Every structure is written in C-alpha cells, then in structure tokens.
Amino acid sequence: MTDETSSPPDSDTGGAADGSRSETTQQLHHHLAATAELPIDRGANRWLGEAEAIARDVAMSDLDSETMLERVEKIQRLLSEIDRTGNEEADDHLETARRLCAEILDE
Numbered sequence: 001m002t003d004e005t006s007s008p009p010d011s012d013t014g015g016a017a018d019g020s021r022s023e024t025t026q027q028l029h030h031h032l033a034a035t036a037e038l039p040i041d042r043g044a045n046r047w048l049g050e051a052e053a054i055a056r057d058v059a060m061s062d063l064d065s066e067t068m069l070e071r072v073e074k075i076q077r078l079l080s081e082i083d084r085t086g087n088e089e090a091d092d093h094l095e096t097a098r099r100l101c102a103e104i105l106d107e
Helices: 016-035 042-060 065-080 088-106
Strands: none
Touching: 016 042, 016 065, 016 088, 042 065, 042 088, 065 088
16 A cells, blocks of 8 residues: 655645646546557548657656656647547547647647
C-alpha cells in the first residue's frame, strides 16, 4: 500500500499549474491516440498521426515549459488542417484535443 501523502508538495516547481498542465497534456495524448483505432479519412489520419506522436512526446518527456508550449502550438496547427475525420467518434476526440491545446496554451 502506498502513502500518497508522502509525495513532495508541488509548490517548489510551479505548484498545481504544472500538475494540471501535465494532466492536460496526458489527456491530449489520450484523445489523439484514441483516433488511431478508428476508421478515419486518409488525409485526417496523416495529420492526426503526426499530432499524436508530438503529443506522446509532450506527455511523456520532461520538457521545459517553452519547448512544451512550442510543441503544443505545433499540434494545434496540425489539428487545424482537419475539418472532419469521417468518423463521429474521432471528430469528438479531435474537438476535445483542440480544446485541450487551447487550454494548455492559455495557462
């Protein structure tokens, strides 16, 4: 059994904002990765695949804030190339990913 209260507080590295941003980048990756399992248009698949690879890097790497924000901006640009995916579920993931990008960049 682990004791979650023994974790060091977030306050030394930027507090809850960093923890929240980390959680948000993980959610972003999750939504983009979920589209890989769905039948979608070929063009949309190309943009989503590249965005997902960058999102995986952002979610799993220890990047400085500036680099992380640059990569999220790149994801946002890639997602802006897609109107629709041809799959309603993938479209929902796409819209959520767009919202998460905006959230991260607005923090």
